[in-house]
Amino acid sequence: MDKNELLTKLAECVEFGKVNKAAPYPPTMKGQDGADELTKQALEIGIKPVDILNDALIFAMDKVGEKFTQKKIFVPQMLISAKAMNVAMEHLKPFFQSGEVKRKGKFIIGTVSGDLHDIGKNLVAMIVEGAGWEVIDLGVDVDAAKFIVAINENPDAVVGLSALLTTTMPNMQKIAAEIKSQFPDVKLVIGGAPVNDEFRDEIGADGYSPDPQSAVAYLNALVA
Amino acid sequence: MNTTSHIADLFKNKYSLLSFDVAQISISREKILRGLGMQLHDADEYLLDLIEQSVSVAKEMLDAKGGYIVTDEFSINIDSHTIEIQGMMFDTHKQVTLLLKKSECLIIFACTIGDEIEKESKRQMALGNALEGYIFDLIGSEFAECVAEQIHNEIETKVAKKDLKVSNRYSPGYCNWPVSDQHKLFSVLDTANCGIKLTHSSLMMPVKSVSGLLGIGKDLRRVKYKCDICTDKNCIMRKK
Ligand code: B12
Numbered sequence: 001m002d003k004n005e006l007l008t009k010l011a012e013c014v015e016f017g018k019v020n021k022a023a024p025y026p027p028t029m030k031g032q033d034g035a036d037e038l039t040k041q042a043l044e045i046g047i048k049p050v051d052i053l054n055d056a057l058i059f060a061m062d063k064v065g066e067k068f069t070q071k072k073i074f075v076p077q078m079l080i081s082a083k084a085m086n087v088a089m090e091h092l093k094p095f096f097q098s099g100e101v102k103r104k105g106k107f108i109i110g111t112v113s114g115d116l117h118d119i120g121k122n123l124v125a126m127i128v129e130g131a132g133w134e135v136i137d138l139g140v141d142v143d144a145a146k147f148i149v150a151i152n153e154n155p156d157a158v159v160g161l162s163a164l165l166t167t168t169m170p171n172m173q174k175i176a177a178e179i180k181s182q183f184p185d186v187k188l189v190i191g192g193a194p195v196n197d198e199f200r201d202e203i204g205a206d207g208y209s210p211d212p213q214s215a216v217a218y219l220n221a222l223v224a
Numbered sequence: 225m226n227t228t229s230h231i232a233d234l235f236k237n238k239y240s241l242l243s244f245d246v247a248q249i250s251i252s253r254e255k256i257l258r259g260l261g262m263q264l265h266d267a268d269e270y271l272l273d274l275i276e277q278s279v280s281v282a283k284e285m286l287d288a289k290g291g292y293i294v295t296d297e298f299s300i301n302i303d304s305h306t307i308e309i310q311g312m313m314f315d316t317h318k319q320v321t322l323l324l325k326k327s328e329c330l331i332i333f334a335c336t337i338g339d340e341i342e343k344e345s346k347r348q349m350a351l352g353n354a355l356e357g358y359i360f361d362l363i364g365s366e367f368a369e370c371v372a373e374q375i376h377n378e379i380e381t382k383v384a385k386k387d388l389k390v391s392n393r394y395s396p397g398y399c400n401w402p403v404s405d406q407h408k409l410f411s412v413l414d415t416a417n418c419g420i421k422l423t424h425s426s427l428m429m430p431v432k433s434v435s436g437l438l439g440i441g442k443d444l445r446r447v448k449y450k451c452d453i454c455t456d457k458n459c460i461m462r463k464k
Pocket residue numbers: 109117119120121123124159160161162163164165166167189190191192193194208209210211212215364365366368369395396397398399403426427428429430431432433434435436456458459460461
């Protein structure tokens with residue numbers, strides 16, 4: 001396979017969710033190499049990591065996002081594609097670390113103190129990572145101090161706060177205030193079932209996203 | 225004999241703890257698909273198989289428990305939109321207060337499916353299997369609803385013997401009833417809490433748990449829940 005063929009094939013694997021050779025999904029690609037094998041091969045034949053990232057992986061995830069918005073695919077396909085993308089990204093990790101390849105930016109995310117819900121936050125983290133961002137996941141029950149430490153270490157990061165109960169929304173408000181008072185320029189985006197754009201306005205956050213796709217759109221617009 | 229003690233006679237104890245027969249707990253794949261933003265015709269065989277397999281794995285992990293108390297020590301205040309139960313004032317808000325006003329007895333319940341399914345969901349997520357993890361989470365939620373439904377059905381059957389009816393069930397955190405009232409609810413429930421712990425922020429642990437209130441009386445009605453009375457436009461369970 002030449003360079004272009006390989007990148008096209010890799011992009012297909014991500015678009016249709018072929019994670020690796022052993023993966024049963026999608027049935028039409030059974031037994032074929034997946035994102036895992038093809039990324040390794042691409043690096044072996046000397047394709048530049050940055051080209052793998054942009055021309056295959058991000059290119060494919062953009063298509064996935066587009067198809068999702070047009071309701072041509074649904075959450076499951078989206079999650080399988082994100083998994084294929086993230087498996088491929090594992091091979092690129094050394095190049096991210098060396099600084100040879102850069103992601104779109106950093107995204108710190110956590111569920112606010114008092115709240116232990118993580119499924120929504122995890123889905124957002126995974127999709128944002130799949131869209132080419134470096135995600136720093138602080139977990140659940142995260143207080144302002146922990147967010148501040150992470151921002152100090154990554155001052156250019158965008159910060160995402162999640163809450164699922166109305167009782168933890170006041171904590172979100174406190175954390176937002178604390179972050180903004182120390183880092184007025186840090187962009188804050190919030191999400192979770194009980195929050196909305198009105199609440200975002202009230203607590204002085206910059207963005208509210210009801211789902212991972214609009215969070216990606218928000219983040220991408222910041223770096224466009 | 226007044227009506228309320230007549231109802232209380234139906235329940236052997238003031239507190240009841242229930243355990244469930246796994247075979248009775250079933251969920252439809254349509255419900256899981258709805259959580260994934262899909263309808264049956266959108267799903268391929270791979271997904272349907274995955275859901276089916278996950279449901280049978282999850283069934284083995286079920287540790288369903290429920291508990292409730294029945295009480296006639298309450299007063300419903302239509303003007304202040306509150307219900308006082310055993311000296312505890314619940315800020316139930318207009319809708320719930322009105323819907324329960326004809327109650328002759330109240331049932332306060334809580335139920336859970338345990339934390340095994342939740343752990344499996346987290347384990348899958350940590351392995352990078354977001355779809356599998358999310359499906360387990362959705363199954364857990366659905367099982368929890370299912371268990372609450374069974375408690376409701378059991379009480380309905382029981383009171384029907386005396387020609388009484390049940391209302392719908394209402395939970396703190398819905399219909400403007402603040403979720404912080406969970407603390408009062410759990411103090412009324414007392415030992416019927418079936419091991420559920422409440423955090424400072426009113427979160428029940430295990431997470432896949434449901435609590436609530438329902439009425440018993442001659443003039444009550446249980447009606448099918450309709451999405452159009454709810455204002456939550458982003459709800460994943462909303463029927464499109
Ligand atoms: C399924 C469900 C349940 C299940 C499971 C709950 C669970 N926590 O796992 C069961 C039946 C057990 C349940 C119980 C209860 N529930 Co409930 N439940 C829901 C429901 C229908 C879906 C929640 C869900 O799992 N969604 C799927 C996940 C993936 O979505 P998500 O977490 O919201 O995350 C998405 C987005 O919000 C966003 N997002 C999330 N975080 C972030 C962060 C950032 C930065 C961004 C950009 C985006 C983002 O992206 C995610 C992916 O799409 C919601 C209604 C709804 N609107 O969705 C109510 C809801 C969460 N429940 C609610 C309530 C009140 C309860 C109970 C307190 C009721 C009771 N008294 O029994 C209990 C509490 C349970 C407990 N442990 O304390 C309220 C909470 C709000 C409030 N009033 O406090 C809700 C919002 C319903 C409502 N409209 O009032 N519930």
